[in-house]
Amino acid sequence: MADKKDSREVIRDIDISDSGHAYENRQEIYYNDNVGGRAVFVDSKEQYDPDEPYNDEVFIPEKDRDKAPILQVKNLGIDFGGLTAVDNFNLTLGRTEIGGLIGPNGAGKTTIFNMLTKVYEPTRGEIFFDGKSTKGMTTVDINKAGMARTFQNIRLFDKLTVEENIKVALHHTTNYGLIDGMLHTPKYRHEEFRIRKEAMKYLKIFGMTKTADYRAGSLPYGAQRRLEIMRALATKPKLLLLDEPAAGMNPSETSELMDTIKEIRDRFQIAVFLIEHDMSLVMGICEGIVVLNYGRVIAKGWPEEIQSNPKVIEAYLGKSRGKMEEEEEKEKADIEKALKKGRLESAASGKPDRKAGE
Amino acid sequence: MAERILKNISSRGLKNAVKGNEYRKEASISYGILIGGYILFQILTAAGLIGHNLQGQFVPICVYISLAVSLNLVVGISGELSLGHAGFMAVGAFSGILMSRILGQSMSFEPAIIIISMLFGALIASIAGFIIGIPILGLRGDYLAIVTLAFGEIIRNFMNVLYFGFDGNGRLRFAFNHTIDGVENNDRIITGAIGATGTKTMATFTWGLILCLFTVFIVLNLKNSKQGRAIMSIRDNRIAGESIGLDVRKYKLMAFVVSAALAGMAGCLFGLNYSTLVPIKFNFNTSVLILVFVVLGGVGNIWGGIIAAALLTVLPETFRQFADYRMLTYAIVLILVMICTYNPAIKSRLSGFWAKVNPFKNKNKSGGKGKGKRKKSRKEAV
Amino acid sequence: MKKNWTKFVVVALSCMMAFMLAACGGGGSSDAGEAGPVLLGNTGPLTGPAAIYGNAVKNGGQLAVDEINAANPDGIQLAWQAEDDEADGEKAVNAYNKLMDDGMKVFIGSTTSGSCVAASEKAFEDRVFELTPSASQVAVTEGKDNVFQLCFSDPNQGVAAADWVVANMADAKVGVIYNNASDYSAGIFDKFKAEYEASGKQLVAVEAFSDDANTDFQAQINAMKNAGADFVFLPIYYTPASNILIQADKIGYAPTFFGVDGMDGILTLEGFDTKLAEGVMLLTPFIATAEDEATQNFVAAYKEAYGEEPNQFAADAYDCVYAVYGAMNAAGLDASASHEEICEALIAQFAGDYVASGVTGAEMEWNEAGEVNKTPNAMVIENGVYVPVQ
Known part of the structure; x- marks a missing residue:
């Protein structure tokens, strides 16, 4: 585990938002047909003709192909007033896949999450979750059906304790009524004892048992992010949507998070779909990646493809590449230095280009 | 490895974190204040040290404490501003009085009459809360506050045209105007704007205490239950609450209805403490008064509300020597107290002072905390 | 500055305590010989x-x-x-x-x-x-x-008013505007109505208002006018009554207004043109100008x-x-x-x-x-x- 960590810490930490404008001028159609039939870079207008939906089931990892996909999205689109925020979004997610959704700020990634969880009602298209259409479902129904999410700007129950935050998520499996709750009957005691143990189990996964009695709102940033994931997980979802889970984390924390996400997937056998700007995380754990810009899918593929395709790199990361590498070198040097001093953590968290401090 | 992937959060990382759930502490302080106060005042009364004036206020104090605690369920725990609490108090008061009169015809065992009347008052008030809650709980914040205000007034105005009385056969009849069929004027129990008259006053300090304890018991238990957590989650973050499958309206309604039921119960005891009760008593002013108790005691703070309700009920009476300037003095003191309790500099000074004199200093860490805060505030001041 | 604040708080709090003690301590001094x-x-x-x-x-x-x-x-x-x-x-x-x-x-x-x-x-x-x-x-x-x-008592006053109207204003078309949020007003009206109707007559119009809306009486006055009431009984206090007089005058409606003891005081009401009260009748036990x-x-x-x-x-x-x-x-x-x-x-x-x-x-x-x-x-x-x- 130790060497894993080291190698990951030096993986590029690219904030795509910086280079997002690079794609602005790109109008040409590129369709890469020669990588085993898997499309890498497409022009959305051409490819996603509403009459002939694009079949992207090929993106499901091998291991999930014999099972029905957990999520199928067809030609999803939403307009706000006259503005089309997302259009022609297609996605198929395998039962136990970890999928990634990347794209510059304002590309519509969170909007897609909001449509999936019915915070917004899509204007067009259909969402099939676990084989069933989610039309007419509310956010609450979606969660009950088995989809849980985290938020880009952390939304914890600030004034409740960490433990209570988890217990709330265990709400539907807590089996007592209002009268039991008001009178604290034996049934209440029994159930509360049980869910406390269960909550502690979740806390243990994330190494946060010590924080159980603290108010969620007063925790450090990284811990809040972890708690939010735990809370989503406690609702026992089949699909976990993570909106920038690594935001504000330092590289070592990010690396730990990656392991945790994988561990969660393996242990609970669920699918994960995440939005992330931290390329080290996306490239490290995602099995399939969708790249979004201006509300449209501009690329889909395996991480290696997205990463290695020269066209993608040029189009997506092109302009600021030189600068990026320079920074990367510097960062590498810094970390190596810090490692020598044995003070990895403090150096990493002191990095200037972090999005948000703890 | 399987069990512990992430490094456990170090204590150092939690140095700015705040301990959260203080349910036990809150409960013991609340019950302690109520029972301690009761015993103290019973002893003082027995010793003849308490005058009629204060003795006469024991029941209303208990009622206001109970109202403050129940309103805290909506304002503090559910996080919605309600300006119609007096309306539910009125519903409970009048339905409770009605029930006590009906029972009084055939029963003479007062405790049973009081208990049944209070439960009946709570039931009717909770129905009122439910009916009102359904259409309005889709609203948020200021809008909800304004609508609750309006509903409180509607309830009161409804009482103004409500007439109840017994007919010749001892059966209860009602009407929406001055003359009820078959009811002699003297047999009317509730007569519109004149309100309920001829109520047998049964409320005592002990019943007041029981009411307070019951209210605190229900509210604190609820707070520390699955339902309470759901209610507080929705208060803290509505969208996140929905995202984990909490039905927002259901839990907001639950808080509203339970609060209304408790207010109805308190209203009933209030009604049974006076031989007459007019609907105008339950106007907007009373709703605001209860809200003031809650705000002064600290929104969400149960025992703070208890103390605030007791003090602010007694306070205007203690200012009687100011004669014409009584209410002015009361208002000024209220402003001062509000400023003082919510001024962080003063608050930290007081907590610093408390740290010095706190007899439980060694048992918990509040002493150290207080000092820390004090230091901090000094730094700020510099 | 901060020190002053603290002193202020201490003074304020100790004042409060002192008053409370004073209030508590009053018990011993009552009557007995x-x-x-x-x-x-x-x-x-x-x-x-x-x-x-x-x-x-x-x-x-x-x-x-x-x-x-x-x-x-x-x-x-x-x-x-x-x-x-x-x-x-x-x-x-x-x-x-x-x-x-x-x-x-x-x-x-x-x-x-x-x-x-x-x-x-x-x-x-x-x-x-x-x-x-x-x-x-x-x-x-x-x-x-x-x-x-x-x-x-209210009934006696309501009854007395009704009796007086029946005896002295036999042909009047009587309307009533009363305050249904006031126990006083509603109490008198209650008895007035019962007594008046007991004499076999009917009120031509009854309009109510409440304390929350005691400034605008257009609706009530128009209702009186439309019902053809020429004698309006006002079992209310003089402040709302003055508004009724003013607003009735504005639309040129001039019935005989008949008040109860609460009407007393209308002549000394500040800012009220007493000319509008000309011809207003009331039943009252006390008149300051009595001889x-x-x-x-x-x-x-x-x-x-x-x-x-x-x-x-x-x-x-x-x-x-x-x-x-x-x-x-x-x-x-x-x-x-x-x-x-x-x-x-x-x-x-x-x-x-x-x-x-x-x-x-x-x-x-x-x-x-x-x-x-x-x-x-x-x-x-x-x-x-x-x-x-x-």
């Missing part, structure tokens, strides 16, 4: 919208006590204390209890009805004799042998003491004090009597043949139910003064 002046207590709205009534009672009572003490230095000396009850039952009980703490011997009732019912319940339990100057509800005296009214000697003396003394003309409430309180004083003398009580003794003696007087006279009635008698019997006067406003209806 002290031969000081006999304390007469009153509770009334000294603050708030009804303060004008409370203060009138307070002043009227004080005037009577001062006169009696000055006139009879060797007789029973009286003391007078009025406490604020904000016209609220709960506060009235508090105020009443405060008076008990201060050693009250006789309770000169609460000024307003709602609060008086609550307070008189306590007076009944404590056996304190009560004579209310102006609380007119039946419930004030109902079932309480020691509670008497000096004013007409008899007692009234003139009272009005003169009141004006001298308080700089304004007394209204009916002041007169009621004034009469109450004299009535109680007279009854105490008639019963042969002295200042050392306990409130229980005074109570029983005065009940015997009031429920018996005791007759008092005062500025609100020459011969006032009480029945056992506590109601007063005196003759109301129908008055009409002419040239800005009350004149008896011919």
